Amino acid sequence: MIDQFEINQRLKDLRAHLDLTVDEFSLQTGIKSGQISSIENNRQKLYGWQIQAISTVWPEYAYWLATGQTIPAAGQISPEIEETRKNLSTGT
Secondary structure, eight states: OOOTTHHHHHHHHHHHHHTOOHHHHHHHHOOOHHHHHHHHTTSSOOOHHHHHHHHHHOGGGHHHHHHSOOBGGGTBOOHHHHHHHHHHHHTO
16 A cells, blocks of 8 residues: 655655754745744645755656665665765775
8 A cells, every 4th residue: 555645754855864954944935934944743744845845956866765666877866875875985
């Protein structure tokens, strides 16, 4: 069964990975801070226009944000893949 709020968790994970506050994320995407908080707390679903707004700023996470899947060969990654790449490059 599909978790209707799984995408909300991906938004929260992305914001945490980017190390941005709700307000900073809001400024970069144009999504109101209150909406971001509501999404992250599962009081609101993430809408298509919000996915587009986020994808405009961070296109490499677009497919993962929308589907939960990645296509690294096409440059479509997740925060987890990015962290792994950073760790491999620094040897940690």
